[in-house]
Amino acid sequence: MKEAKLISSVQNPQIKKILLLKEKSRERKKTGLFVVEGRREIELAQKGGYEMETLIFCSEILVDPTHKSLLPDLKHQVVQTSKQVYEKIAYRETTEGVLAVMKSKEHAIEKIQFKNQSPLILVAEAPEKPGNVGALLRTADAAAVDAVLIANPKSDLYNPNIIRSSIGCVFTTQIGLGTSEEIIAFLKEKEVNIFCAALTASKNYTYSDFTGSTAIVVGTESTGLSPNWLKNSEQNIIIPMQGEIDSMNVSVSAAILIFEARRQRGL
Structure with a gap:
């Protein structure tokens, strides 16, 4: 697994991108990306054949440090954030401290x-x-x-x-x-x-x-x-x-x- 870089500013361009994906349907459609929050949801997405682009976690919140199991290969980017930044991008009020940016599928x-x-x-x-x-x-x-x-x-x-x-x-x-x-x-x-x-x-x-x-x-x-x-x-x-x-x-x-x-x- 790639070493995680640490992001501690909500002004970081990658954080702004995640916020756009979370909040704007137009951005999700334009980029073909979306945000999944929670270990169970991420694992189900992977089981369903969805490709992960980035894994984001906060070590201050993440109860189970075995998040590495969510990364079966080395091609995904891994990002660690401060608690302040993670709480900004998290959707749930109570969160597990891990979310992912995934690639969407066609549903024709x-x-x-x-x-x-x-x-x-x-x-x-x-x-x-x-x-x-x-x-x-x-x-x-x-x-x-x-x-x-x-x-x-x-x-x-x-x-x-x-x-x-x-x-x-x-x-x-x-x-x-x-x-x-x-x-x-x-x-x-x-x-x-x-x-x-x-x-x-x-x-x-x-x-x-x-x-x-x-x-x-x-x-x-x-x-x-x-x-x-x-x-x-x-x-x-x-x-x-x-x-x-x-x-x-x-x-x-x-x-x-x-x-x-x-x-x-x-x-």
Whole structure:
């Protein structure tokens, strides 16, 4: 491992670059880089095939000095910072004292590949809140879905809020990004049955057969799914409500539907 240089000024150009990556989606897209904070998240990113550019740590905060295990080869730059500088670039209020600058991946729909003959796919149309995207990705990881497809995304995938709320599951699941039209065309080409969570022309989700190639599609809590999805739906499905409201948080609804599909598949 290369010897770590010490940075003790928040005015250092490298620190300013990290702050830009953390705060600006435009900078992440322009450079193809993003920031990951925390040992577990960094290890999951590496396991997911993401390439590390720089490891940054603060020895005053880092509880476990074996951060060297995060560096399997010698090509990464290693930077040590003062506590003041690290607290400036850290995203979490309570931090482990280690973060990394990683290289992003492409998430084109056409690059999605299925290992199973009857894949289970989670589709989310225009999720607005990064926290909801993170929760959807945690559900996808827990259920080991074959892919997550995000239609008309409102946040870039490497938003720190998505990484944090997904606790690194953004790196563990195959993800495709595209317009609703592109994703619908992709699913039809792959002969995947589309089941849309919707209030109209729907039947109880437990009565649907999710054992074949299945895409479960969820929309926003405020507007639901766009007409194009409903027009191309094999069957609209609904989770019966027992109270006064007619909808739940999108990540909760997705979890219920995805795990019903898993139950039907005997997994």
